[in-house]
Amino acid sequence: MDAGKRFSADEMLLDRQIFDADDQPLGKVDDLELTLPDGGGPPVLTAILCGPTALGPRIGGRIGQWWAAVGRRLRPSDEPYPNRIPLDQVGKVDSTRLTLTVSRDVLDADRMRDWTRDHIIGRIPGA
Amino acid sequence: MLCALLVSAAAAGGCAGPTVTDGGYRAKTAGMLGDISSSLATAQLAVGLDLKGRMALALTDESVSQAESDASSSESSWETRQPPSDAMLALHDRISGPAQDAVSALRKLRIAVRRGDPDAIRTALDGLDEPAAVIDRLSRAVSG
Amino acid sequence: MKRVFALALGVMTAIGGFVDVGNLVTSGITGARFGMSLTWAIVVGTIAMTLYGEMAGRVAAVARRPVFHIIRERLGVRTALVNLLAFVLLSLLTLAAELGGVALVLELVTGINYLVWVPLIAAAVWLIVWRMSFSVMENLFGVLGLCLVVFVVALFVLPTDWGSLWHGVTHPWVPPREGHPMYLFYAVSLLGACLVPYQVVFFSSGGREEHWTPKNLTEMRFNCVVGFPLGGLLSIAIMAAAAVVLQPLQINVKHLGQVALPVARALGPVGLSIALVGFAAALLAAAAECALSIGYSVGQFFGWSWGKDRRPREAPRFHLVCLVAVIAATAFILTSIDPIAVTVVSVVLGAAAVPLTYFPVLVVANDRDYMGGRVNRRWSNALATVFLVLMVVTSIAAIPLIFFTKAGQ
Numbered sequence: 001m002d003a004g005k006r007f008s009a010d011e012m013l014l015d016r017q018i019f020d021a022d023d024q025p026l027g028k029v030d031d032l033e034l035t036l037p038d039g040g041g042p043p044v045l046t047a048i049l050c051g052p053t054a055l056g057p058r059i060g061g062r063i064g065q066w067w068a069a070v071g072r073r074l075r076p077s078d079e080p081y082p083n084r085i086p087l088d089q090v091g092k093v094d095s096t097r098l099t100l101t102v103s104r105d106v107l108d109a110d111r112m113r114d115w116t117r118d119h120i121i122g123r124i125p126g127a
Numbered sequence: 128m129l130c131a132l133l134v135s136a137a138a139a140g141g142c143a144g145p146t147v148t149d150g151g152y153r154a155k156t157a158g159m160l161g162d163i164s165s166s167l168a169t170a171q172l173a174v175g176l177d178l179k180g181r182m183a184l185a186l187t188d189e190s191v192s193q194a195e196s197d198a199s200s201s202e203s204s205w206e207t208r209q210p211p212s213d214a215m216l217a218l219h220d221r222i223s224g225p226a227q228d229a230v231s232a233l234r235k236l237r238i239a240v241r242r243g244d245p246d247a248i249r250t251a252l253d254g255l256d257e258p259a260a261v262i263d264r265l266s267r268a269v270s271g
Numbered sequence: 272m273k274r275v276f277a278l279a280l281g282v283m284t285a286i287g288g289f290v291d292v293g294n295l296v297t298s299g300i301t302g303a304r305f306g307m308s309l310t311w312a313i314v315v316g317t318i319a320m321t322l323y324g325e326m327a328g329r330v331a332a333v334a335r336r337p338v339f340h341i342i343r344e345r346l347g348v349r350t351a352l353v354n355l356l357a358f359v360l361l362s363l364l365t366l367a368a369e370l371g372g373v374a375l376v377l378e379l380v381t382g383i384n385y386l387v388w389v390p391l392i393a394a395a396v397w398l399i400v401w402r403m404s405f406s407v408m409e410n411l412f413g414v415l416g417l418c419l420v421v422f423v424v425a426l427f428v429l430p431t432d433w434g435s436l437w438h439g440v441t442h443p444w445v446p447p448r449e450g451h452p453m454y455l456f457y458a459v460s461l462l463g464a465c466l467v468p469y470q471v472v473f474f475s476s477g478g479r480e481e482h483w484t485p486k487n488l489t490e491m492r493f494n495c496v497v498g499f500p501l502g503g504l505l506s507i508a509i510m511a512a513a514a515v516v517l518q519p520l521q522i523n524v525k526h527l528g529q530v531a532l533p534v535a536r537a538l539g540p541v542g543l544s545i546a547l548v549g550f551a552a553a554l555l556a557a558a559a560e561c562a563l564s565i566g567y568s569v570g571q572f573f574g575w576s577w578g579k580d581r582r583p584r585e586a587p588r589f590h591l592v593c594l595v596a597v598i599a600a601t602a603f604i605l606t607s608i609d610p611i612a613v614t615v616v617s618v619v620l621g622a623a624a625v626p627l628t629y630f631p632v633l634v635v636a637n638d639r640d641y642m643g644g645r646v647n648r649r650w651s652n653a654l655a656t657v658f659l660v661l662m663v664v665t666s667i668a669a670i671p672l673i674f675f676t677k678a679g680q
């Protein structure tokens with residue numbers, strides 16, 4: 001990412017479309033992971049969070065809880081923490097989109113798509 | 128959810144409910160007469176065009192059955208309303224007969240069209256003229 | 272020559288995309304009840320659609336963003352979700368109306384009850400979504416939808432009194448037998464029929480499906496500026512045909528068949544058959560576009576892969592949403608609720624929802640971060656703002672009018 005360029009992460013990143021290295025859509029920047037550095041000081045952006053478990057809490061209310069629960073069901077363990085994409089896998093960021101340096105297949109970040117494809121759409125002839 | 132509610136509200140709007148005032152009853156009566164006269168006109172237009180060979184496919188059949196069922200359902204939903212006063216009861220009695228005549232004239236036409244016999248269709252079509260004139264007169268009297 | 276052909280196709284597509292069950296029904300009803308006195312509503316609705324369609328197309332080509340991307344980016348996740356839910360519910364209602372409409376046309380053709388046709392049409396719509404390529408869908412139905420031109424021809428064959436039609440256009444007063452609320456209700460319904468929100472979602476997502484770039488801007492503008500107004504003209508022709516033939520007989524339009532009667536009178540069996548083909552094609556295309564728009568909007572909101580140019584297994588959730596939408600709309604229409612009543616309610620509710628979809632388009636079309644130098648000109652902003660104010664007023668008035676007039680009964 002562009003170091004030194006100042007921007008508000010909220011304005012610049014949240015709800016932007018994520019594309020992988022092959023230009024395939026992966027999802028949205030549903031939330032951001034901020035970490036407090038050990039030595040103190042302002043929080044630092046460490047990862048991008050995406051998927052239902054990240055989006056659910058931001059929506060809030062019943063719908064948000066339900067959406068997050070759908071996401072958790074599809075996770076391999078009961079891990080409540082959302083999918084994270086560490087910053088070193090993020091390539092180019094501009095005001096319109098965010099491009100990763102890896103393919104979405106490597107990330108295993110989108111189990112919902114895989115589940116829908118394997119259990120429903122893939123079974124219909126002509127898929 | 129909202130949409131479903133609104134659609135059902137809209138559908139319910141067409142159903143019978145209590146009509147308390149004379150004015151309200153008069154308006155309902157005028158509406159019913161308007162429906163019947165529109166149905167008669169639709170049937171006359173459709174069958175008239177059919178006799179001149181200008182219709183195709185199932186359009187004549189459909190137009191006539193829809194006209195009959197519109198008129199008949201409008202008439203019967205009007206009948207379920209309680210006239211709110213003696214004056215309105217008199218109005219009801221004056222209109223009920225002609226309205227039913229119009230519906231049964233439409234029914235005869237529908238049956239003739241289904242049978243496909245041109246002479247019967249012509250007779251049944253002519254049979255609409257009188258009810259149409261009566262309904263028209265009543266309609267003007269009620270809204271006048 | 273090839274280029275001319277492509278332009279012509281694009282225009283036909285815009286016409287086909289514009290005229291749907293809402294336009295057929297509202298134009299037929301209002302022509303028979305109000306003569307030409309509500310023509311202004313179609314004119315205003317068509318100009319607004321052209322203006323906002325061009326903006327949405329430009330945003331799709333320049334910023335490479337379809338409408339629901341923009342809505343989430345600009346309005347934030349919660350507002351955008353409310354917006355999405357409203358859009359999906361409304362489009363389901365529209366989809367149900369279109370499906371029911373095609374079924375009613377088939378009843379007119381065959382005499383077999385429309386409810387028998389509903390599941391078959393739903394299957395056809397889903398197959399179009401599932402397999403048919405985007406351009407084949409657009410071009411095939413665009414060309415067939417052009418059959419509706421018979422209404423224009425009919426007007427020239429009928430003993431049309433052009434002077435009195437024109438008098439109606441220029442004297443938009445409420446006819447003596449009708450009340451003001453009823454007049455306003457049908458004005459809102461005509462506006463809603465021209466501005467159905469799915470059209471702008473479909474137009475901009477279609478632009479992404481066809482990989483528009485700034486190079487396509489001229490072509491896109493041509494389609495908008497010629498296609499949408501021609502669609503509006505067809506709506507006016509349907510209204511005028513009803514005004515010439517049905518209004519003098521005081522026929523209250525309640526069925527699609529009545530809308531076609533003026534063509535039968537003017538042109539006989541051949542013209543009538545062409546009109547019915549036009550009805551069926553326009554409505555079937557609209558049903559497919561509506562189902563796709565539901566998939567587009569949900570996919571764009573969540574950032575999923577979406578679109579017809581991907582194989583279904585590449586965009587599984589998009590296709591699942593489309594499939595569920597078709598099933599839900601089919602179930603709704605199979606309750607034997609009157610499709611014409613559903614149509615009227617859906618266009619008026621659509622008018623209520625219009626600002627939700629159109630406002631974000633206007634905002635982004637002015638944002639230099641997205642659009643670079645291709646932001647709106649000052650005159651188009653002025654015009655767009657006037658229309659937006661009008662849309663907001665219409666949207667506030669729409670729901671009270673539904674209750675007040677019992678949905679126009």
